[in-house]
Amino acid sequence: MNLSSTVTSIREVIHGLFFQFLQWFHSLAAVSNHPISSALEQFTEKRSEKEKAYGEEDLSKGNKHDHHHHHHHHDHDCSEHAVTLLDGSMGSQLRLDGMPQDELFRQIWSSRAIVDTSLHKLVKQAHLRYLQAGSKVLSTNSYAVQPRYYRAAYPDDWKAKMSEHAECAAKLCREALTEWDGEDKKNVKVYGSIGPICESHRPDLTRAFLKEHGPEYIKEHYAITGKALVRGGADVLLLETLNCWEEAKLGVEALSDLGVPLVVSFEGGLRTDSLQPQTHLAPAMAREVLAAKKAGAPICTLGFNCAPPEFILQCLTNIRATEGLSEEIKEAGIDIAVYANCNDREAAHSGGFKVSSDDSTKIEARSDLVDEKYAGYVDFVNKFIELGATFVGGCCGCSHEGIENIRRGLKSHLN
């Protein structure tokens, strides 16, 4: 879940239109939902065993172990794994559907839809649209449940509110799945979304926040949200749009003993404090995730999200170009998930976006990605898969229509 947010276009980064963004980010970043995905840990384990037993059969995702499945594979490279479809942004959909953009919205963003019971139907409807589009992973509308926003909005009982809202978001997601009449509901997983602890697309603020509050404070808040999501019915916890490894590490430490697998998804620009992309760091991030898994963390998936697809493609290319790394990731039972940002930040800025106005609906998706049934983005998604992604979806600017078009346009076999 992520928000819709953010992502910096290359030109923007280059030109350093930084301050304009800050505000923009602020408003959008928390609004969308980031989906991600991955299989349950036990599936991963089973898969590894079966892969050893059967060679390169496509047994990914656990639920498709029937023999018929194997015969469907002749027209694909037999080393290729089937792909699982994630969902798209929740926040932008909720805004379009009528979530109030009032003062409280400006404090807690997409969580605004959790506050009023009367808005819960919007949340369930957004999940339902993704189910109908073919998503096999639903991410909960909890991206913005984090201590900085909640402390400001609920000074007296912010921890209780975080817990309450996260649990409610997971329950709404679970209810949408229960009420759905699709045949394939058993193969759908609920991912509990956990956004950045301080702010999206702000490695600078994140590092300052970590320093100011210390690791125990951060871990306590990850744990509050993570436990509440699991109570509400999340199958997997999704740490997404992570600003840096330091942030990821605390999340992993806080969430490793909750009995559910973890997805660790970095903002795909892997940016410096001044938001310059550093996609050459992708192999180092992968190494950190591998080491954490080796040390016992239940990590099922490494992800890259909410950056322009060009940056994420560079991340995957850099991992692939690092000798032995892709094999090591695969052998560790770690999937790769990718969901890029389809919005045009530049368009947002040239419109003079301000948090205090309600121009957020004017953020425009990049026409080169979304026009003609998302043809541009679908091309990227096919490249992500060629480079090893086994979970694909959309982040900010990618709606249920985007997911539907990915489903139709994929060259690979879908779970």
Ligand SMILES: [Zn+2]
């Ligand atoms: Zn995003």
